[in-house]
Amino acid sequence: MYEDIMKRFALLFFILFYLPAVNAGAEEKKVPVPPDLSAMKILDLETAQKIALAGNPDMAAAMSRVEQARERIKQAVAAWWPSLDANLSGTKTRLAKNFFGNSQSLSFLAERDINLNSDDFKAGLQATWVLFDGFFRSYKQQQAEFNEKEFTAARRDSQRLLAFSVAEAFFNAQLSQTKVDIAAADQKFYLSQLRDANNRYEVGTGGWGDVLNIKVQLNSAKTSLMLGRRQFEAAGYGLAALMGISDAAFPEALRLAELDRDVKLPSSQDNPETLIKEALAIRPDIHRLEMLAHEAEAGSGQAQAPFYPKVQVVGTVNGDSRDDISFSADDFGNTIGVNIAWNLFSGGADRARFFEARHKEREVAYNLASLRNKVAAEVRQDLALLAAAEEQVRLQRESVVLVKENRELAKNEYEAGEASLVRLNEAQRDLTTTYSRLAQALVEYHQARHRLLAATGKNLQPFMNTSK
Incomplete structure (x- = not known):
C-alpha cells in the first residue's frame, strides 16, 4: 500500500513539474544564423533587405517579445479554469521525557512506559473555481490579446525602419563605390596623359613642366582613389551590421550592384492626400497605438472589477493518518463552500485606480492623434524632398553632357597644341566633379524615394513573406 501511494505521488509530481519543463525546453528558439556570403559576388538592395529582415538580431528580439505576449494570453485564459492544489506532509515528533512530569494533570503518566515518538501524515487536495470577479478575467484576456497585436505591430514597424535603414546605408555605400570608380577613371x-607628355618631352615637342603638372594631378587622383576605397570600406561595415553579418564585415570579393544612373524619373508627382490616407491605413506604428488604445480601454474595465463582489467555489479533501503512512477511506474528510467577498471601502484607492486608467485612455488617444499629424507631415516633407531630388538629377544629367563635351574639346585642343595643359586639367576636374555630383544626386533621389515608401508604410510590400 505504501509503495502504491508513493508511486502515485511520484507520477503526480512528474506530470506537474517535469512535463512543463520539457515543453518549455522544446519551444526554445536559437539565435538566427548569419548567412554565408562567401559565394556571392554582387549584392543588390533587395537581397540586402531580405537578409537583414531574416538575420538581424533586433528582429529576432522583436519576435521574442511577440511570443512573450502570446504566452500572456494563455495565462489570461488559464484564469477561467479551476485551480487544483495538492499537498502532502509528514511529521515525526518526539516528546521530551519530562513532558508528562512537568504537567500537573498528566504527572501520573510520568512513571509509565509511554512511547514518546509519534508520526503524523497529512494529504490534501483543494479545488478553487472563481465564478464571478467583476469581469476582471474578461478584460484581462482582452488586454492580453490587444497586447499581442501591439507587439506584432511594433515588430512590423521595426522591420519597416530596418528596411529603410538598410536602403539608406546601401545607397551610401553604393555612392562610395561609385566615387571609387570615378577616381579610378580619373x-x-x-x-594616359602622362605617357603622352613624356613622349612629347622626349621628342622635344613638350615641356618638362607639363610632365610635372600631370604627375601632380595623377597623385591627386590616387589620393582620391585611396580615400574613396576607405570610405567604401567604412560604409560596408555599417551595412553589414544592419544585415546581421558576423563581425560586420563583407567578403573582400563582394561588390554592390552598380548605381542605377539611367533610372526613369516620374513625369508627375503623387497626390499627397492619397499618400497620407494610405499611410494612416498601412503604417504599423499607427496600428500599434490603436492596439494600445484598446489595451487602455481593457485596463479601465479591469479597474472597475473591485466595485463588484467576487464569488468562488472552494472544495477540499483532507486526510490525516497517525503513525501509518497508508491512508484509508476513514482518514479522509471533505468540505465544499461558496465564498463571496466584496470590498465596501478601501480609502478611495479603487476609485483612484479607475480614474488613473481613464486618464491612460486619454493619454493614448492624444498620442495617437499626435502621431497621425506627424505621419501627415512626414509624407508631405518626403514628397517635397523627392521632387527636389528629381530636379537635381535632371540638372546634373544635363551638366554631365555639357562637361563631357567640353573635356573632349580641351583634350583635342591640347593634343593639337591649340590649348594649354591648364585648360585640360580644369576640364578634367570639372568632369570628375560633375560625375560625382550626378552620383550624389542619384543616391539622394533613391534615398528620398525609399524614405517616402517608408513614410507611407509600403517599403515592406516586396517582403511580405520574409517579414512575417
Whole structure:
C-alpha cells in the first residue's frame, strides 16, 4: 500500500513539474544564423533587405517579445479554469521525557512506559473555481490579446525602419563605390596623359613642366582613389551590421550592384492626400497605438472589477493518518463552500485606480492623434524632398553632357597644341566633379524615394513573406 501511494505521488509530481519543463525546453528558439556570403559576388538592395529582415538580431528580439505576449494570453485564459492544489506532509515528533512530569494533570503518566515518538501524515487536495470577479478575467484576456497585436505591430514597424535603414546605408555605400570608380577613371586618364607628355618631352615637342603638372594631378587622383576605397570600406561595415553579418564585415570579393544612373524619373508627382490616407491605413506604428488604445480601454474595465463582489467555489479533501503512512477511506474528510467577498471601502484607492486608467485612455488617444499629424507631415516633407531630388538629377544629367563635351574639346585642343595643359586639367576636374555630383544626386533621389515608401508604410510590400 505504501509503495502504491508513493508511486502515485511520484507520477503526480512528474506530470506537474517535469512535463512543463520539457515543453518549455522544446519551444526554445536559437539565435538566427548569419548567412554565408562567401559565394556571392554582387549584392543588390533587395537581397540586402531580405537578409537583414531574416538575420538581424533586433528582429529576432522583436519576435521574442511577440511570443512573450502570446504566452500572456494563455495565462489570461488559464484564469477561467479551476485551480487544483495538492499537498502532502509528514511529521515525526518526539516528546521530551519530562513532558508528562512537568504537567500537573498528566504527572501520573510520568512513571509509565509511554512511547514518546509519534508520526503524523497529512494529504490534501483543494479545488478553487472563481465564478464571478467583476469581469476582471474578461478584460484581462482582452488586454492580453490587444497586447499581442501591439507587439506584432511594433515588430512590423521595426522591420519597416530596418528596411529603410538598410536602403539608406546601401545607397551610401553604393555612392562610395561609385566615387571609387570615378577616381579610378580619373587616374587612368592622367596615366594616359602622362605617357603622352613624356613622349612629347622626349621628342622635344613638350615641356618638362607639363610632365610635372600631370604627375601632380595623377597623385591627386590616387589620393582620391585611396580615400574613396576607405570610405567604401567604412560604409560596408555599417551595412553589414544592419544585415546581421558576423563581425560586420563583407567578403573582400563582394561588390554592390552598380548605381542605377539611367533610372526613369516620374513625369508627375503623387497626390499627397492619397499618400497620407494610405499611410494612416498601412503604417504599423499607427496600428500599434490603436492596439494600445484598446489595451487602455481593457485596463479601465479591469479597474472597475473591485466595485463588484467576487464569488468562488472552494472544495477540499483532507486526510490525516497517525503513525501509518497508508491512508484509508476513514482518514479522509471533505468540505465544499461558496465564498463571496466584496470590498465596501478601501480609502478611495479603487476609485483612484479607475480614474488613473481613464486618464491612460486619454493619454493614448492624444498620442495617437499626435502621431497621425506627424505621419501627415512626414509624407508631405518626403514628397517635397523627392521632387527636389528629381530636379537635381535632371540638372546634373544635363551638366554631365555639357562637361563631357567640353573635356573632349580641351583634350583635342591640347593634343593639337591649340590649348594649354591648364585648360585640360580644369576640364578634367570639372568632369570628375560633375560625375560625382550626378552620383550624389542619384543616391539622394533613391534615398528620398525609399524614405517616402517608408513614410507611407509600403517599403515592406516586396517582403511580405520574409517579414512575417
